[in-house]
Amino acid sequence: MRDTLQAIGCPETRAAMREYLRHQILPCRRRRIEDHLVGCPGCIREFVELRESYWMAGAGSHAGLVAAA
Ligand SMILES: [Zn+2]
Numbered sequence: 001m002r003d004t005l006q007a008i009g010c011p012e013t014r015a016a017m018r019e020y021l022r023h024q025i026l027p028c029r030r031r032r033i034e035d036h037l038v039g040c041p042g043c044i045r046e047f048v049e050l051r052e053s054y055w056m057a058g059a060g061s062h063a064g065l066v067a068a069a
Pocket residue numbers: 009010013036040042043
């Protein structure tokens with residue numbers, strides 16, 4: 001088996017989650033994060049929690065960000 005896409009690890013995935021949630025990330029990098037998340041229960045859990053905190057923080061004042069997603 002050979003990976004054409006360079007796999008990223010947990011620290012890099014978690015570091016990039018905030019950029020991902022703000023849509024400040026390149027599509028190719030986003031793809032790699034998604035690939036990691038589906039195979040890593042620890043990171044997907046971290047991601048869901050972070051996403052919920054972003055939604056709560058943005059509720060009401062920045063509803064436009066959610067609508068643009
Ligand atoms: Zn991970």
